[in-house]
Amino acid sequence: MSAEVHAMSPRIAVVGCGQWGQNHIRTLAEIGVLAAVADRTPDRAAAFGEQYGVPALAPDAAIASPDIDALVLALPASVHGVTARAAFAAGKDVLIEKPIALDPADAERTAAAAREAGRLLMVGHVLRFNPVFRALCDEVAAGRIGTLRHMISTRMGLGRFLGMDVVWDLAPHDLSMVLHLAGAHPVDVSCRRRTVLSDETDIADIVMDFPGGIGAEIHVSRVSPYRDRRFSVIGTRGMLTFDDLAPEGQKLAFYAHTVWRTDNAFAFENAPAQYLETEPGMPLDRELRHFIECIGTRAEPETGADEAVETVRILSLASPLARTPG
Known part of the structure; x- marks a missing residue:
């Protein structure tokens, strides 16, 4: 994708305004595709919404909004899966920060939900x-x-x-x-x-x-x-x-x-x-531009579902004590 964003660029919201979410917010705003910010702490979302001139929403509202095409999830790993699956069901493409889950079964469910909904799943392996x-x-x-x-x-x-x-x-x-x-x-x-x-x-x-x-x-x-x-x-x-x-x-x-x-x-x-x-x-700029390009072309992301699931599988073998609550 060129440095200039064309008129048909996707409208992307960042869900999670923590340390890494803030980097996504800033970079998407620089690219010109930031449509909203969301956080479970309303005051935090409001502060970033005001700073970047976009709506500040609750996470559920960002998922449901017809004015948003795709989401970047920068949340605790334990809730990445359930949030992403809701987003896929709502017709959103999703970039999920690593790891996408804390156990392979949850990761598999998320990958399956993306396939069934015909949506893109990309994992944020920025390196x-x-x-x-x-x-x-x-x-x-x-x-x-x-x-x-x-x-x-x-x-x-x-x-x-x-x-x-x-x-x-x-x-x-x-x-x-x-x-x-x-x-x-x-x-x-x-x-x-x-x-x-x-x-x-x-x-x-x-x-x-x-x-x-x-x-x-x-x-x-x-x-x-x-x-x-x-x-x-x-x-x-x-x-x-x-x-x-x-x-x-x-x-x-x-x-x-x-x-x-x-x-x-x-x-x-x-x-x-x-x-x-x-x-x-x-x-990060290159990663997000790749996500935007994949949204437009419907091409499989370089860091797609297979890599996301396999990474969680290896992590669970290396550190089997990690568990996904609920």
């Missing part, structure tokens, strides 16, 4: 729309690292104790990237979790095996003394790293490291980092 990750995928597809063999994702920092353990809070970002590059569902998932400073899982390591011999490991921590946001892919002819915290111009690095077999051992050679050029652009 999939990061131009650096896009460039990394292009390099892998072009054969820059040879055959993909392994992926390593690290997401560490301090904080975000939101009543949800670290697996459910942080790992969906990394799972989305891993699933996209693997191009398949894992055949095996294992996880080691640790409670360190809170009452829930604070540190976790998720290991996955995929068809074709591809492996992946994800390390997440909310009790780290430093921040780390790196995603690396290892191939037969080199390695790539997407470092989200690196300075501009150094976020995507290629390492032409090589490992080869000798007569009775293995040898290796290090290579310096080659920083690759990437396009500018804000991931």
